[in-house]
Amino acid sequence: xxxxxxxxxxxxxxxxxxxxxxxxxxxxxxxxxxxxxxxxxxxxxxxxxxxxxxxxxxxxxxxxxxxxxxxxxxxxxxxxxxxxxxxxxxxxxxxxxxxxxxxxxxxxxxxxxxxxxxxxxxxxxxxxxxxxxxxxxxxxxxxxxxxxxxxxxxxxxxxxxxxxxxxxxxxxxxxxxxxxxxxxxxxxxxxxxxxxxxxxxxxxxxxxxxxxxxxxxxxxxxxxxxxxxxxxxxxxxxxxxxxxxxxxxxxxxxxxxxxxxxxxxxxxxxxxxxxxxxxxxxxxxxxxxxxxxxxxxxxxxxxxxxxxxxxxxxxxxxxxxxxxxxxxxxxxxxxxxxxxxxxxxxxxxxxxxxxxxxx
Amino acid sequence: xxxxxxxxxxxxxxxxxxxxxxxxxxxxxxxxxxxxxxxxxxxxxxxxxxxxxxxxxxxxxxxxxxxxxxxxxxxxxxxxxxxxxxxxxxxxxxxxxxxxxxxxxxxxxxxxxxxxxxxxxxxxxxxxxxxxxxxxxxxxxxxxxxxxxxxxxxxxxxxxxxxxxxxxxxxxxxxxxxxxxxxxxxxxxxxxxxxxxxxxxxxxxxxxxxxxxxxxxxxxxxxxxxxxxxxxxxxxxxxxxxxxxxxxxxxxxxxxxxxxxxxxxxxxxxxxxxxxxxxxxxxxxxxxxxxxxxxxxxxxxxxxxxxxxxxxxxxxxxxxxxxxxxxxxxxxxxxxxxx
Numbered sequence: 001x002x003x004x005x006x007x008x009x010x011x012x013x014x015x016x017x018x019x020x021x022x023x024x025x026x027x028x029x030x031x032x033x034x035x036x037x038x039x040x041x042x043x044x045x046x047x048x049x050x051x052x053x054x055x056x057x058x059x060x061x062x063x064x065x066x067x068x069x070x071x072x073x074x075x076x077x078x079x080x081x082x083x084x085x086x087x088x089x090x091x092x093x094x095x096x097x098x099x100x101x102x103x104x105x106x107x108x109x110x111x112x113x114x115x116x117x118x119x120x121x122x123x124x125x126x127x128x129x130x131x132x133x134x135x136x137x138x139x140x141x142x143x144x145x146x147x148x149x150x151x152x153x154x155x156x157x158x159x160x161x162x163x164x165x166x167x168x169x170x171x172x173x174x175x176x177x178x179x180x181x182x183x184x185x186x187x188x189x190x191x192x193x194x195x196x197x198x199x200x201x202x203x204x205x206x207x208x209x210x211x212x213x214x215x216x217x218x219x220x221x222x223x224x225x226x227x228x229x230x231x232x233x234x235x236x237x238x239x240x241x242x243x244x245x246x247x248x249x250x251x252x253x254x255x256x257x258x259x260x261x262x263x264x265x266x267x268x269x270x271x272x273x274x275x276x277x278x279x280x281x282x283x284x285x286x287x288x289x290x291x292x293x294x295x296x297x298x299x300x301x302x303x304x305x306x307x308x309x310x311x312x313x314x315x316x317x318x319x320x321x322x323x324x325x326x327x328x329x330x331x332x333x334x335x336x337x338x339x340x341x342x343x344x345x346x347x348x349x350x351x352x353x354x355x356x357x358x359x
Numbered sequence: 360x361x362x363x364x365x366x367x368x369x370x371x372x373x374x375x376x377x378x379x380x381x382x383x384x385x386x387x388x389x390x391x392x393x394x395x396x397x398x399x400x401x402x403x404x405x406x407x408x409x410x411x412x413x414x415x416x417x418x419x420x421x422x423x424x425x426x427x428x429x430x431x432x433x434x435x436x437x438x439x440x441x442x443x444x445x446x447x448x449x450x451x452x453x454x455x456x457x458x459x460x461x462x463x464x465x466x467x468x469x470x471x472x473x474x475x476x477x478x479x480x481x482x483x484x485x486x487x488x489x490x491x492x493x494x495x496x497x498x499x500x501x502x503x504x505x506x507x508x509x510x511x512x513x514x515x516x517x518x519x520x521x522x523x524x525x526x527x528x529x530x531x532x533x534x535x536x537x538x539x540x541x542x543x544x545x546x547x548x549x550x551x552x553x554x555x556x557x558x559x560x561x562x563x564x565x566x567x568x569x570x571x572x573x574x575x576x577x578x579x580x581x582x583x584x585x586x587x588x589x590x591x592x593x594x595x596x597x598x599x600x601x602x603x604x605x606x607x608x609x610x611x612x613x614x615x616x617x618x619x620x621x622x623x624x625x626x627x628x629x630x631x632x633x634x635x636x637x638x639x640x641x642x643x644x645x646x647x648x649x650x651x652x653x654x655x656x657x658x659x660x661x662x663x664x665x666x667x668x669x670x671x672x673x674x675x676x677x678x679x680x681x682x683x684x685x686x687x688x689x690x691x692x693x694x695x696x697x698x
Contacts (some may be wrong), residue, residue, distance in 0.1 A: 049522075051513070051618045056522035183673060210670045214622060215613055220657070223419040224664035227410050249613050253422060253536055253544060270526050272464070332598055 039321055041303060042096045043069075043296050045084055046104040046115075047075040053268055054288050055105075057341070061292030064104060065345050069300065078107040083116050086114055098122035101303055103295030105129040111185070112136055112148075120144040125303045127295035131184070135359050138317040142310040146302045149295065152320045153185045156284045157192020157239070159325050160263045163282040164235050167261035171202035172234030177247060179239045181211045186210075189239045189265065206232060207358070213239070215246030222250035236262040241271030241283055248279050258313075267326055269338065275331045285324040285334050289341040291349070297345040309346070315355040322353045362680075365463025392687035399654060400680075404662035411665055417550040418543055422536075423658040424653040425550035426608050428650060430621070432557040433487075433601030435649045436567075436594045438632055441574040442494070442501035443594065447602050447628060449512025450486045451621035454479040454606025456516050459616030462529035468521070473531055480603035485597015488511055491592030505595075509625075515616030524617040527610055533609035547607050553604055557646035560597065570594050572640025629657050634681055636688035655684060664686045 040301040045062045047055045049161045059075050066073030066321065072326040074092060080084030085107045093100060110142035119126040120141045138145040168174065176193055179186030192209070197205055206229050211217035218238065225233060238244035244264030251257045256334055258279045264271050267285025274280035326334050344350070388395075405411040430447050437444040460466065461475035493504040509534060510694050527533065535545045561567040569590045572580040579588050609620050635652025637644025659680055 020621045049517075049524050051525050102591075179669075207664070207667065208670070209664060212623075216609075216620070218625065219612070220419075220660055221425040221664055223423060224416075224661045225417060227416040227661075228408065228411060228665050228667075230410075245612070245615075252614075253612075255537075268464075268524070270524055273526055 003201050007060060012244070014131060029188040040099070040299065041071055042074060042092070042100050043071050043078060043300070044074040044089075044090055044100060044102050045292060045296070046078060048105065048107065049079050050075075051076050054176055054266065054286075057338075058105070058288040058292035061289035061294075061341065061351055062296055062345075063344065064072065064289075064341075065217045065293035068345060071300075074089060074144070080107060082107045082111045082232065083095060086111060086118075089115055090118055093118060093122040093124055096124075098124045100124035101296055101299035102126045103129065103241045103299060106131045108296065109133050110143075116141055116145050120129045125299040127154065127299050129291055129295060139311070143302055143308075144310050146298050146307075147295070148314070148318045148356070149291065149321050152321050152357065153188025154195065154359070155320075156190040156265065156325070157189035159192070160265055160282050161193045161196035161237055163325065163327060164237055164261055164263040165196060165200045165203050168203065170200055173204045173206040173207050173229060173232040174237055174279075175229065175233055176234045176237040177218050177221060177243045178208060178210045179243075181210055182212075186213075186239055186256065187347040188359075193237055201352075203235075211215060211238075211243045211246065215242045215249070218243035218246030219250045223253075226250070228252065233260065236260060238262065238264050239264045240264060241268040241280070242266075244276060244280055244283075245270055248274060265285070267338075268323070272326065272335050272338065274333075275326060275328060277333070282325060282327045285326050285338075287324065287337075290339075290343045291321075292344050293343055294351075295349065298348050301348070316349050318356045319349075319352040320354050320356055322351045362421055371556070382613050389437075389688065390636075393634065393648060393655065395652055396634075396680075396684045396687060397658065400658055402660065404658070404665060408662075408665045411662065416661070416665075418547075420654070420657055420661050421543055421547045421550075422615055423611075423661065425546045426605050426654050427624060427627045427631060427657065428550050428607060428653040429553045429605040429622055430645055431631040431649045431653050432553055433598035433605075434628050435557070435632050435646055436561075436570055436643060437501070437591045437598050437638060438629075438637055439570045439574045439586075439641055439644055440591060440594055441577070441628075442595075443590070443639070444490065444505045444598050445488065445502065445625060446490055446505040446509035446512060447598075447605075447625045447664060448621040449509035449516070449624075450483050450599055450602040451609060451617050451624065452516040452616075453486060453512045454483045454516065454603040454615045454623045455520055455610045455620045456525070456606075456618070457482045458532070458607050458610045459525040459527045460519075462527060462532050463528040464528065465615075466523075476607050479607050480600050483603020483606060484596050485599070487602065488592065488596040489596030490599065494589050496596065513618050520617060522618070524615050527614050527616065528682055531612060532607075535608065539611065544604070549604065549608060553601060554646055557601070557649075561646050563586055566590065566593055566597070571642055574643075576642070588589040589642055627656060630681060634684040652684075655680070 009241060043066045047058055048054055059086060063073055076088045099300050104115055104126060106115060106128060107130045110133060112128050114277050115138050116126055125144055125146055127146050130150050132148050136336060138147055197203060209221045211221055232314060236247050241264035244262050248257050248262055251260060261281045264283045265282050267283050271283045324334060381449050410416055432448060458475055458479045461469050463470045486626045490505050493499055493503045503535055533668050569585050572585055573587055573590055577587060610616050630650050631652035633639060634647035635647050635653050659677060
């Protein structure tokens with residue numbers, strides 16, 4: 001590089017100084033903003049990221065609960081990194097001296113054990129959502145590990161498939177789009193689809209492809225299916241709404257949207273809108289808003305000794321929760337709930353469907 | 360306009376007819392290797408499933424290729440410089456969100472006309488310009504500068520929508536992906552227009568020629584009076600404009616805008632550029648190479664579903680094909696160091 005280049009512009013050293021100064025000011029400002037008052041319990045949630053509508057709603061529920069009890073709330077995001085997720089939680093445990101109620105959606109099943117052990121040691125109260133190792137149970141860490149909540153992916157995969165097959169008139173060819181191969185929910189939902197196929201002998205599974213939960217990947221797959229199977233396709237099952245919408249857009253490009261039944265899962269806003277428009281047959285709403293708040297509510301009640309977790313039945317410690325199967329008949333209600341969410345944070349076990357089943 | 364009229368010999372697809380001497384046969388084969396790979400791939404798939412050649416299927420392939428092609432065209436210029444642009448996903452997302460915010464949507468009451476497309480392209484250009492400025496004036500390697508700008512762009516998208524998704528109901532915008540002219544949706548024609556513009560810039564403007572010169576030998580180019588820094592900044596801004604167009608196409612195609620709308624597209628674009636025969640070291644390649652490369656990637660995806668290849672081996676096959684295509688397309692015999 002010529003000398004001329006080095007003289008122009010901001011020098012690197014100046015830039016670093018400037019950046020360090022700005023960062024210092026920002027951190028200082030942030031620290032004074034977050035007051036961890038002595039004796040006041042901190043509420044926190046740890047989840048993947050805020051770029052995703054599911055976790056945005058999850059975070060909103062937690063915020064709302066924190067507001068209702070007047071306690072400070074801290075959202076932590078893992079951004080898909082187990083290390084970051086665990087390190088952030090450790091830092092918060094340190095900062096609060098263990099006076100913490102945590103609701104965590106672990107980045108990976110294995111993380112749950114580390115997080116639970118750290119919380120138990122520090123005297124904090126923790127609930128886990130979706131992921132945990134099979135041999136880790138809340139009753140092994142009384143009273144700090146309050147509860148684990150999850151949903152039965154197999155049962156709901158079967159429900160959406162059944163709803164789809166009914167819309168197809170119980171016969172014809174179906175194509176199916178799954179999530180990332182190694183993901184537990186992807187495996188469970190596919191198992192549900194397979195179970196439903198057994199109950200409808202006249203429905204034939206033409207092909208199963210994976211689109212990594214992504215509408216952009218589902219789009220060309222649906223296109224290629226239209227070439228390969230053409231009019232043999234009578235329905236499309238997808239393991240989540242985003243992929244279902246990718247398939248619908250591929251159908252729309254050929255003027256077929258709304259003419260073939262398509263099913264999704266997860267109850268996203270665009271998914272619900274597609275049900276209303278008659279392009280999507282069914283989806284499942286997990287109600288992340290409720291999950292975000294109720295986990296904290298359980299933890300806080302346990303911490304305040306309003307709840308004697310050790311004496312609770314096992315299915316209230318480790319539960320499959322009830323979700324809402326959405327179709328055209330109830331989509332209005334679900335959409336209304338999503339736009340103006342509210343929940344009864346004191347009715348802790350209203351949605352327990354049963355104990356977690358390990359398959 | 361251009362004083363540099365001679366075609367550089369390192370270009371992978373020749374644009375001028377060369378004599379068919381024995382030595383040039385070999386280099387000719389190398390030049391057309393990506394095209395041959397594409398044809399062989401098409402014939403193989405077509406032999407097993409005749410529906411591949413169905414005009415409807417070819418139209419579907421064209422639709423699938425429009426967005427990756429537009430992104431890859433922008434990336435081609437940067438790679439010709441010998442740099443790399445990792446900000447594509449973020450910039451496409453910002454452009455897509457800009458468009459979806461300004462047309463009829465589920466989020467606000469905006470209902471501006473299609474002139475907002477210019478705003479989206481401007482947003483892409485501005486971010487691309489930021490890439491170039493950071494890279495040139497702070498002297499940060501393009502790899503890191505663009506990676507960081509990409510994160511910033513995704514961050515802007517996330518914060519703007521607080522993680523939500525906007526649904527676009529504007530029929531005029533959606534018609535880009537739906538209304539068909541001569542059997543192909545408007546999005547494909549826009550992709551082809553982008554290709555034509557890229558070709559023109561590459562072939563007939565000083566900027567395009569200088570990009571190749573800088574990539575081929577920056578010191579020589581500088582000694583010859585090429586304003587290297589200016590070229591670099593302009594090329595990054597140009598790439599941003601292409602990502603802006605891709606953002607518009609993505610909104611038209613998926614009917615929504617969100618921060619992750621281009622997730623995974625960066626890898627597809629870079630694969631397409633390299634498979635098309637453009638070297639990551641810079642100084643060669645052309646938009647036509649990128650067209651061929653994009654088609655190879657898209658045809659492969661289409662073909663694997665048509666042939667019923669089980670999903671868990673698809674990725675492996677994709678990897679093998681990339682190696683084959685790159686081996687055929689790039690001449691490494693004169694390169695002493697490969698990095």
